[in-house]
Amino acid sequence: MQSVLTEKLWAYIVHNNPDLMISLQEDYSVTRYLEEKVNAVLPMVEQLLGEGRAPYIIEELCLNAMTEELQPSRYQYIRSVIEEEFNGDYERMKENGTLTYEVVNLIETCKGIFSDFDFNSENETNRHLRYAIIGQVHDYLA
Template structure:
């Protein structure tokens, strides 16, 4: 179970939060981060096991808990903005193999906007947030 949780958490991070992935790798703290997250959900996992819940359900619930603070994904939000609003640049970055890198840079450029709007699952549909991010990404792409 532990190894499955570790693999699922890392897969989630690499797919939805590559900015975190790179930060953890730079700081040589991947193992510590993953172990800490798993350690925090283990009481819940043990309770679910004692209740007789199936393994796949336990893993899903544990993953949801471990990734709660990582949702919604700023990376996926930025990628969606670039895909929809700047398709030429999106295709250029994708074809050059730098899409992830550029999206991570755009996240850093937009962090103050995300903080100002309190970016969360309920606010990710806010048109003011989207327009502020679009304007900032436009400025980023114009540099």
């Protein structure tokens, strides 16, 4: 179960938080981070196994617990803004292979905005947040 959880967590990070992935790789701390996260949910695994829960349910519940602080994804948020509002730039970056790199750079560029709005799942649909991000992306791409 530990190896499955580790693989699922890493896949989640690669897909939704490439900025974290890059940071962990630069610090050579991928293994430590994954082990800490998985070890933190092992009591939950034991409890759910004791309750007779199906493995796929245990995996999903544990993945949700391990990724709670990573949600919502700033990467996915910015990526969707670029795709919807700057589609020509989105397609160009996608074609030349720089989309992930540029979105990761934009996460850093938009850090203050995310902080000012206290970006979380309750306010990710806030139109003022979206407008602020659109403005920052526009400035970045100009």
